[in-house]
Amino acid sequence: MATTTGVNSDLAKERNNSTFDVEELSNFIYRGPEKVKRRRYLHNLATKDPFFRKFKPWAFQTREEQYEICLQKHLYINKKCKELNLTEPVDKFFYTEAAAPHENSPIGLHTVMFIPTIEKQGTEEQKKRWLPLAESLKMIGTYAQTEMGHGTFIRGLETTATYDPRTREFILNSPTITSMKYWPGNLGKTTNHCLVMAQLYTQGKNCGIHMFMVQIRDLETHMPLAGIEVGDIGPKFGYGTNDNGFLRLSNVRIPRENMLMRYSKVLEDGTYVKPPNAKIAYGSMVLVRAAIVTDAARALAQACVISIRYSAVRRQTEVSPGGEEAQIIDYQTQQYRLFPLLATSYAMYFAGRFMYDFYLKTTAEIEGGNLDSMPQLHAISAGLKAFSSWMCSAGVETCRLCCGGHGYSHASGLPKIYIDVVPGCTYEGENNVMMLQVARFLMKMYGKLQNGEALPTFMQYMSTDLNKKSCMTEEVALNCLVMAYEHRAARMIRDAAASMEKLVQSGKSPVEAWNGSTVMLTWAAIAHCHAFVTKLFVETVVKSRMDSKVQSALTSLCKLYAVHGIVENLGGFIQDQFFDSKQVKILQKKLMQLLAEIRPNAVAFVDAFDYPDEVLQSCLGRYDGQVYQALYDYAKSSPMNEKEVLDSYYKYIKPAQNGKYQQYSKL
Numbered sequence: 149m150a151t152t153t154g155v156n157s158d159l160a161k162e163r164n165n166s167t168f169d170v171e172e173l174s175n176f177i178y179r180g181p182e183k184v185k186r187r188r189y190l191h192n193l194a195t196k197d198p199f200f201r202k203f204k205p206w207a208f209q210t211r212e213e214q215y216e217i218c219l220q221k222h223l224y225i226n227k228k229c230k231e232l233n234l235t236e237p238v239d240k241f242f243y244t245e246a247a248a249p250h251e252n253s254p255i256g257l258h259t260v261m262f263i264p265t266i267e268k269q270g271t272e273e274q275k276k277r278w279l280p281l282a283e284s285l286k287m288i289g290t291y292a293q294t295e296m297g298h299g300t301f302i303r304g305l306e307t308t309a310t311y312d313p314r315t316r317e318f319i320l321n322s323p324t325i326t327s328m329k330y331w332p333g334n335l336g337k338t339t340n341h342c343l344v345m346a347q348l349y350t351q352g353k354n355c356g357i358h359m360f361m362v363q364i365r366d367l368e369t370h371m372p373l374a375g376i377e378v379g380d381i382g383p384k385f386g387y388g389t390n391d392n393g394f395l396r397l398s399n400v401r402i403p404r405e406n407m408l409m410r411y412s413k414v415l416e417d418g419t420y421v422k423p424p425n426a427k428i429a430y431g432s433m434v435l436v437r438a439a440i441v442t443d444a445a446r447a448l449a450q451a452c453v454i455s456i457r458y459s460a461v462r463r464q465t466e467v468s469p470g471g472e473e474a475q476i477i478d479y480q481t482q483q484y485r486l487f488p489l490l491a492t493s494y495a496m497y498f499a500g501r502f503m504y505d506f507y508l509k510t511t512a513e514i515e516g517g518n519l520d521s522m523p524q525l526h527a528i529s530a531g532l533k534a535f536s537s538w539m540c541s542a543g544v545e546t547c548r549l550c551c552g553g554h555g556y557s558h559a560s561g562l563p564k565i566y567i568d569v570v571p572g573c574t575y576e577g578e579n580n581v582m583m584l585q586v587a588r589f590l591m592k593m594y595g596k597l598q599n600g601e602a603l604p605t606f607m608q609y610m611s612t613d614l615n616k617k618s619c620m621t622e623e624v625a626l627n628c629l630v631m632a633y634e635h636r637a638a639r640m641i642r643d644a645a646a647s648m649e650k651l652v653q654s655g656k657s658p659v660e661a662w663n664g665s666t667v668m669l670t671w672a673a674i675a676h677c678h679a680f681v682t683k684l685f686v687e688t689v690v691k692s693r694m695d696s697k698v699q700s701a702l703t704s705l706c707k708l709y710a711v712h713g714i715v716e717n718l719g720g721f722i723q724d725q726f727f728d729s730k731q732v733k734i735l736q737k738k739l740m741q742l743l744a745e746i747r748p749n750a751v752a753f754v755d756a757f758d759y760p761d762e763v764l765q766s767c768l769g770r771y772d773g774q775v776y777q778a779l780y781d782y783a784k785s786s787p788m789n790e791k792e793v794l795d796s797y798y799k800y801i802k803p804a805q806n807g808k809y810q811q812y813s814k815l
C-alpha cells in the first residue's frame with residue numbers, strides 16, 4: 149500500500165530486494181567514483197540554482213515562450229560554464245542536461261557545430277579571427293548545409309559561391325527556391341553568421357561543395373543584411389525551443405578569406421587547391437553523429453527510469469478474485485516490453501562511451517596527417533548513430549505506452565524526451581541513408597576478404613565459416629551469443645554481395661545492382677551494428693573490473709540484451725539452420741528466465757543511472773514514487789484551471805445551450 153509521504157512502500161521494498169549496491173553500478177557506468185561525484189556536483193549546481201526554477205514548466209509554454217525561456221537558460225548556462233571554468237565537453241554536457249533537460253538550445257548549433265567547424269576546418273588565421281568573437285557570442289553562428297530540395301545528397305546542393313578574382317571575393321547565391329537553406333538550427337532568428345555549404349566555382353569550374361563564413365545580420369541592429377532573406381520555418385513535431393530557419397542569398401559578397409581553407413584553398417588568382425581527402429569537409433557531421441549515440445542512450449535511460457519506477461508503484465487488477473492488485477511490473481508482458489529496453493539503454497551507453505573515445509583517438513590521428521582511419525570512423529559513427537537513434541526512439545515510445553494513460557500526459561515527462569530524441573533518426577544523415585553508407589563499407593570489406601587482404605579487427609568476423617552451426621547449450625554462454633550475431637551479420641553481408649553479383653551477371657550496371665539490393669544491404673548493415681553493439685556490451689561486462697555482485701547482475705542484463713535480440717529477429721538467425729529448433733526453445737526459455745532474474749534488480753538498475761527528479765521532470769518517475777499526489781498537483785497547476793469558469797463558457801457554451809449560434813455568423 150502506498151503512503152502519501154516519504155518513499156512509496158513498494159518502491160522502498162524494491163530497493164531493499166536488489167542484489168547489488170547501486171552506488172557501485174553508478175561508479176561503473178560513469179567511470180569511477182570521482183566522476184560520479186563530479187557529475188553530481190554539476191547536476192546539483194544546475195538543479196539547485198534558483199535561476200532555472202523561475203520559469204513556468206515547458207509544457208505550459210507557448211512556442212514563443214519556449215524559444216525565449218530556453219534562450220535565457222542557455223545564455224545563462226554559457227555564462228556559468230565560463231564562470232565555473234567548465235571547459236571539458238563532458239562537464240558541459242552534464243551541467244546542461246540538468247539545467248535545461250531535453251530543451252533543444254537556441255544556441256546549440258553555435259556550440260555543437262559552428263565553433264567545432266571553425267576549429268577543425270579553419271586556418272590558424274581564421275581561428276584567431278573568429279573564435280574569440282564566437283566564444284564571446286558577438287558572432288552567433290550555425291551550420292547551414294541542408295536546403296529545401298536537398299538534405300541527404302549533399303553533392304546536389306544548389307547554393308553557389310563563385311570566386312571573383314578582380315575583387316577577391318566570393319559571390320553567394322540561392323539560384324532557385326529549392327536551393328534556399330532550410331532547417332539549420334538557430335538560423336531563423338538567433339544567429340548573425342552562418343557557415344554555408346555551397347558549390348564552389350572558380351576559373352569557370354565547379355570544384356564541389358565547400359564551407360563559407362557568411363554574415364547574415366547586422367551586429368548592432370540584428371537586421372538581415374542586404375541580399376539576405378532569413379526567418380523561422382514554423383512549428384514542428386517538437387524542437388519548439390529551436391528556431392530552425394530558412395535562408396536565401398542574393399549576390400552576397402564575402403572576402404576570399406571567408407572560405408574555410410585549412411584543407412582546400414582558393415588562391416588569390418582563383419587557382420583551386422584540393423584537400424588531401426574530399427570527405428574531410430564532412431568532419432563536423434561525424435562529430436555530431438558520434439555525440440548522438442550518447443544522447444540517444446541518455447534519452448532511453450531516462451525513459452526507463454520513469455517507466456520502471458512507475459511500474460513498481462502502479463498496481464492494476466487483482467490477480468486472484470478479491471486479492472491484492474498486482475504491481476504492473478510483475479506482469480510478464482510488462483517485463484518483456486521494459487527489461488530488454490533497460491538492457492538496450494545500458495548497451496547504448498557503453499556504445500556511446502566507445503564512440504566518444506574512438507572519435508577522439510581517430511580525429512587526433514587525422515589532425516596529425518594520418519587519414520587511414522577516416523573510412524572506419526565514418527562507417528562506425530554513421531552505423532552507431534543510426535542504430536542507437538532508431539532503437540532508443542522506439543524504446544522511449546514503448547516506455548510511454550507501458551505507462552498506460554498517464555504516459556500520454558506531459559506530466560509523465562515522456563513525450564518531451566521522445567520529441568527531443570526522435571529527430572536524431574533524421575538529422576545528421578537520415579538513418580536508412582546512414583545504414584547504406586555502412587553497407588558500402590561492408591561491401592568493400594567483403595571484397596578485401598575475397599581477395600585475401602587483411603581486415604580491420606572489428607571486421608574479422610566476416611571470415612567465419614558459414615557452414616558452422618551454433619555452439620548454444622542450456623548454459624547460453626555469452627561467447628555463443630556473440631558468435632550468433634556475427635554469424636548472422638556475416639551471412640547477410642555475403643547474401644547482399646551475392647544479390648548484387650547476380651544482378652550484375654544478369655546484365656545490370658553496378659549502380660543498378662546496388663539499387664536492386666538496398667533492402668538486403670540495409671539488413672546486413674543493421675545486423676552488423678547489432679553484432680558490434682552486442683560484442684561491445686559482452687566485452688564490457690566480461691573484461692572490465694567491477695564489483696562482483698554488479699558484474700553478476702550486469703551479465704544477466706547483457707544476456708537479456710543478446711537473447712532478446714535473437715528471439716525478436718529469429719528469422720535472420722535460423723535461415724541457414726544456424727540454430728536448430730531445440731536451441732531456439734532453449735533461447736525462448738532463457739528469455740523468460742532472464743526476465744525473472746532481472747525483476748528484483750529492475751529498480752536498482754534504473755536508480756544507478758542517477759538522474760535527479762529535476763532532470764527527469766516526471767510525475768511518474770519520481771525517486772520517492774509519490775506519483776498520485778504529483779499527478780494531482782500537476783493537474784491543479786494547469787493554466788486551464790486558473791479560473792473556475794472559462795470565458796469560453798459564456799462566449800460559446802451558454803449561448804449554444806440556449807440555441808443561440810449568431811456569434812458564428814459574425815465570422
Ligand SMILES: CCCCCCCC/C=C\CCCCCCCCCCCCCC(=O)SCCNC(=O)CCNC(=O)[C@H](O)C(C)(C)COP(=O)(O)OP(=O)(O)OC[C@H]1O[C@@H](n2cnc3c(N)ncnc32)[C@H](O)[C@@H]1OP(=O)(O)O
Nearest residue numbers: 237241299300301302303427430439443522526575576577
Ligand atoms: C557518459 C559520457 C558522456 C559523454 C559526453 C560526450 C560529450 C558530448 C558532447 C556533446 C553532446 C551534444 C549532444 C548532441 C545532440 C545532438 C544535437 C544535434 C542538433 C541537431 C544537429 C543537426 C545538424 C544537421 O543535421 S547538419 C546536416 C547533416 N546532413 C547530413 O548528414 C547529410 C547526409 N549526407 C551525407 O553525409 C552524404 O551526402 C553521404 C555520405 C550520404 C554521401 O556523400 P557523397 O555524395 O559525397 O558520397 P559519395 O557517394 O561521393 O562518396 C561516398 C564515399 O565517401 C565516403 N564518405 C562519406 N562521408 C564520409 C565521411 N564523413 N568521412 C569519410 N568518408 C566519407 C564514403 O565512405 C564513400 O567512400 P568510398 O570509398 O566507398 O567511395
Ligand SMILES: Cc1cc2nc3c(=O)[nH]c(=O)nc-3n(C[C@H](O)[C@H](O)[C@H](O)COP(=O)(O)OP(=O)(O)OC[C@H]3O[C@@H](n4cnc5c(N)ncnc54)[C@H](O)[C@@H]3O)c2cc1C
Nearest residue numbers: 291292293294298299300331332333571574575576577580
Ligand atoms: C530537427 C532537425 C534539425 C536539423 N538541423 C539541421 C542543421 O542544423 N543544419 C542542417 O544543415 N540541416 C539540419 N537538418 C536537416 C537534416 O540534416 C536533413 O533533414 C537530413 O539530413 C535528411 O535529409 P532530407 O531532409 O533531405 O531527407 P530526404 O533525403 O529527402 O529523405 C526522405 C526519404 O528518402 C530516403 N532517401 C533519400 N536518399 C536516399 C538514398 N540515397 N537511398 C535511399 N533512400 C534515400 C530517406 O531514407 C528518407 O526516407 C535538421 C533536420 C531536423 C529534422
